[in-house]
Amino acid sequence: MSIQTCFKNPNAAFWQEIHWDPSPKQVEQLITLQAMLCKLNKKVNLTRLLDGDDYWISQVFDSLWPLKNELTTAEKPRNCIDVGAGCGFPGLAVAIALPGVQMTLVDSAKKKTAALKELAAVLGLSSRITVRTERIETTGHNPECRGVFDLAMARAVANAPVVAEYLIPLIKPQGEALLFRGQWGQIQQKQLTNALIELKGKVNTVQRKELPAKRGIRHLIRITAKSPCPTNYPRSIGIPSRKPLGTKT
Secondary structure (H helix, E strand, C coil): CCHHHHCCCCCHHHHHCCCCCCCHHHHHHHHHHHHHHHHHCCCCCCCCCCCHHHHHHHHHHHHHHHHHHHHCCCCCCEEEEEECCCCCCCHHHHHHHCCCEEEEEEECCHHHHHHHHHHHHHCCCHHHEEEEECCHHHHCCCCCCCCCEEEEEEECCCCHHHHHHHHHHHEEEEEEEEEEECCCCHHHHHHHHHHHHHHCEEEEEEEEEECHHHCCEEEEEEEEECCCCCCCCCCCCCHHHHCCCCCCC
16 A cells, blocks of 8 residues: 555645645655654654644644745755754754755754654655754754754744753854744743843744644744854753743742
8 A cells, every 4th residue: 555545635725724835746755754754653752643633733734834934935045953853843844845945953862863864865855954963052062053054943842941042053143043832921921032131132023823623822933143142052961951041940
């Protein structure tokens, strides 16, 4: 039985909601990604969200709706990084949807990065994807990664001040850090604003989206740098999560 018969593509309305018209090849890649994740999940615990709407809404849609603007210029060259890449969302979905992207995937778990390399190869994306097995606090101080990315993103990694400390050192002067969040309120906004004072960043926009099929509310916070991030950030391994900037400790 073919992959296409096992795993069905959503109808056109699904794609219209994120204003994207994927090519047959891109749809095939997303279906192949689902099938491969199901296979790899038996050996490595990557994600439980693989069946039906769990995959198409909670993984694919949730990864791509924040990039609605970028999808209109999908071929534009961009250097992107996904921090805490895990099972490959949003990074692999973004690499599929934006053919102009060079994507770096960072995760500290060797089993996960091995799976990410295998996924990239099967999807035919190895030439556009770099996988790094390391803590993000290390990545942030590596000259190959610091201040070089157009988009730095993280989904379901940590609270907003921690993620901001991970991402801001990675972006170019005109780049953006993308924080994928669930609920978002005044307390979270205040904590992030306080953290950004130290990191020399600012919030550009906060986007809100209700996922289809009542899958919940999501937010996307876009951050830019007002000036170069101080060289002491990110702090040493473990400190950003233990002592988040902008919050009482």
